[in-house]
Amino acid sequence: MKCTICIGSSCHLKGSRQIVEQLQYLVKENHLEDKVELGGTFCMGNCVNGVNVTLDDKLYSLSPETTKDFFDKEILAKVQ
Template sequence: MGDRVELMICLGSSCFARGNKATLKSIQKFLEDHDLKDKVNFHGGHCFGNCAEGPNIKINGRLYTHVNEFKVIDILTNELL
């Protein structure tokens, strides 16, 4: 992995109410467990404008919808490992 991966989680009220708090914890644990904190720029964004499809995350600009604390592990495994 050359450049750092850009990983954003939507922290808008709709996504957060639908479970992005648990997804946030899953992402943090995944990055720590796989020693990826220095390779991934992980941060929150206010709203991705796709509330009806939330919870949402973006990896290098690619939008993932209907993400939950379990689905995010599969996404991160495919994208980062």
């Protein structure tokens, strides 16, 4: 499973760094390092929404407050 987080300037201002840190922690805490690949990219062209994140090519808009819920529903539930 590949999860890519936008780290462009607009998303950075909306909290992409915190989202990256949270996802790194959650992946490690749940021992999913061999199942979930985290990556960063620059502008995904959807700047009007929250921080852009793709999970296996499906686009999501996150904020630091919604990251844990996203992880539980979209990543953890699908890899276990």
